[in-house]
Amino acid sequence: METVPGSSLPIAEDGGHAAKNEVPSVPDHCEVVIIGAGPFGLSIAAHLRAQGIEFRIFGKAMNTWATQMPRGMQLKSDGFATSLYDPGRKHSYEKYCADHGIPYDDLGIAPTIESFIAHGLEFQKALVPNLEDRTVTAIETSSEGHVLKFAEGPDCVAKSLIVAAGISHFAHIPEVLSDLPRTLLSHSADHYDLSVFKGRKVAVIGAGSSAADVAGLLHQAGADTHLICRGIIWFHNKMNLPRTLYERLRWPSSVMGPSWRSFLLAKFPLLFHRFPVETRLKIVRTYLGPAPAYFSKDMVLGRVSTHLGLEPTAAAPNGDGIELTLVNSGGEARKFQADHVICATGYKATLAGLPFMSSPLLERIAAVAGTPILNTNFESSVPGLYFVGALAANSFGPVVRFACGAEFAAPRLARHLARARHKASSPAGANASQVSPARETAPAAGAEGR
Numbered sequence: 405m406e407t408v409p410g411s412s413l414p415i416a417e418d419g420g421h422a423a424k425n426e427v428p429s430v431p432d433h434c435e436v437v438i439i440g441a442g443p444f445g446l447s448i449a450a451h452l453r454a455q456g457i458e459f460r461i462f463g464k465a466m467n468t469w470a471t472q473m474p475r476g477m478q479l480k481s482d483g484f485a486t487s488l489y490d491p492g493r494k495h496s497y498e499k500y501c502a503d504h505g506i507p508y509d510d511l512g513i514a515p516t517i518e519s520f521i522a523h524g525l526e527f528q529k530a531l532v533p534n535l536e537d538r539t540v541t542a543i544e545t546s547s548e549g550h551v552l553k554f555a556e557g558p559d560c561v562a563k564s565l566i567v568a569a570g571i572s573h574f575a576h577i578p579e580v581l582s583d584l585p586r587t588l589l590s591h592s593a594d595h596y597d598l599s600v601f602k603g604r605k606v607a608v609i610g611a612g613s614s615a616a617d618v619a620g621l622l623h624q625a626g627a628d629t630h631l632i633c634r635g636i637i638w639f640h641n642k643m644n645l646p647r648t649l650y651e652r653l654r655w656p657s658s659v660m661g662p663s664w665r666s667f668l669l670a671k672f673p674l675l676f677h678r679f680p681v682e683t684r685l686k687i688v689r690t691y692l693g694p695a696p697a698y699f700s701k702d703m704v705l706g707r708v709s710t711h712l713g714l715e716p717t718a719a720a721p722n723g724d725g726i727e728l729t730l731v732n733s734g735g736e737a738r739k740f741q742a743d744h745v746i747c748a749t750g751y752k753a754t755l756a757g758l759p760f761m762s763s764p765l766l767e768r769i770a771a772v773a774g775t776p777i778l779n780t781n782f783e784s785s786v787p788g789l790y791f792v793g794a795l796a797a798n799s800f801g802p803v804v805r806f807a808c809g810a811e812f813a814a815p816r817l818a819r820h821l822a823r824a825r826h827k828a829s830s831p832a833g834a835n836a837s838q839v840s841p842a843r844e845t846a847p848a849a850g851a852e853g854r
């Protein structure tokens with residue numbers, strides 16, 4: 405049977421993937437499957453391909469960046485920390501910029517979201533042409549492996565499954581505001597085109613990068629913009645370049661910004677993995693509080709109305725808009741009327757937030773603080789089930805929340821899977837798996853409880 409290049413899916417007569425009613429309901433089998441085609445999924449795919457590992461990858465390339473972040477945004481990460489990763493770094497963001505005449509420097513030039521998405525799409529076309537634009541709706545486990553289900557098309561069974569679903573399912577809205585209709589109150593992740601708010605009065609809630617960026621871009625789009633936050637807003641300062649020797653020693657450069665703490669966390673994710681669980685959770689929880697980039701300052705100050713020291717405690721529809729109740733630290737309340745409210749209140753990454761995880765599978769994954777406990781190869785307590793990106797932060801540290809974390813994760817996972825395949829194909833490995841199927845072995849992760 406003719407198959408899609410690099411994939412075991414049959415080609416339908418119209419050239420697309422065969423629809424469910426056109427093929428027998430026999431699931432496709434595959435060695436490795438990746439869910440998600442963001443910086444992590446695509447970088448891992450490029451490394452698996454280089455190792456000659458058969459894999460399938462599902463999702464839309466760079467979809468979170470294209471649909472859940474505002475157009476016109478600049479990246480907070482420096483040029484050298486902004487990339488997708490292939491072995492040999494022949495398809496880096498720096499190379500993309502050089503090829504397309506886009507201004508680039510390791511430090512001092514903030515990458516734009518448009519150029520980063522374009523880099524990701526070019527990377528996918530060159531290195532991951534077998535990407536399948538399908539959304540995984542459910543995962544179950546069977547004796548054969550992990551069974552993936554889709555809105556359309558046949559199931560797929562994977563021996564190893566890498567969940568690289570990023571932050572797309574984790575947008576967090578404070579509970580007091582969460583009952584409002586999304587036409588009146590939304591999350592910053594609901595928008596990429598802020599021009600729809602032109603001429604409207606919009607309140608943005610939050611004090612971090614997203615809040616400042618969304619507020620600044622709303623103002624540019626012609627909205628009457630109000631930024632509301634509990635405390636004050638700390639903007640980063642622009643780095644003086646070139647840096648003196650003293651500055652480089654005192655605040656060493658790292659992919660997460662200049663400081664010894666960031667430098668160590670970025671360089672040694674495996675050392676972080678050895679820390680006691682409480683220490684790891686505390687570091688991840690407290691590292692890098694909300695602080696917009698230096699370039700957001702000019703977009704906000706003097707342009708956007710700021711309402712500091714106020715926390716929304718209630719909201720209700722009022723006329724065509726929405727009325728917020730804002731309370732200050734002294735307990736005094738005031739009302740604030742807007743046409744729309746955007747919560748730039750961040751993300752909470754938890755296993756339960758993934759809509760495609762079945763309850764029986766969730767119950768089998770040993771977790772701490774709602775996130776999977778991972779061994780040093782990103783494998784959860786369910787053998788062959790791997791998590792990367794935001795869900796791996798409590799195991800490897802904050803670096804895996806950023807695109808640059810894929811530089812560590814992608815080669816590590818690919819090497820591990822190559823070793824596992826080699827082991828399974830050797831006579832000893834094959835015999836061993838007959839005696840003790842991998843899926844029946846004890847949890848691989850550390851001692852933390854669920």
Ligand SMILES: Cc1cc2nc3c(=O)[nH]c(=O)nc-3n(C[C@H](O)[C@H](O)[C@H](O)COP(=O)(O)OP(=O)(O)OC[C@H]3O[C@@H](n4cnc5c(N)ncnc54)[C@H](O)[C@@H]3O)c2cc1C
Pocket residue numbers: 439440441442443444445462463464465466467468469473478479480481485486538539540541568569570571572614760792793794805806807808
């Ligand atoms: C406003 C904002 C600004 C940011 N700025 C930076 C920055 O400057 N630098 C930086 O490094 N990071 C930044 N980040 C963090 C950024 O989200 C991560 O760096 C990056 O996206 C991590 O890559 P990922 O592949 O883990 O996740 P994602 O980019 O979220 O990719 C995951 C992919 O999985 C797909 N997916 C999810 N569920 C399914 C499913 N069921 N089936 C198929 N596909 C699925 C999604 O559609 C998505 O395309 C920012 C985040 C936000 C919100």
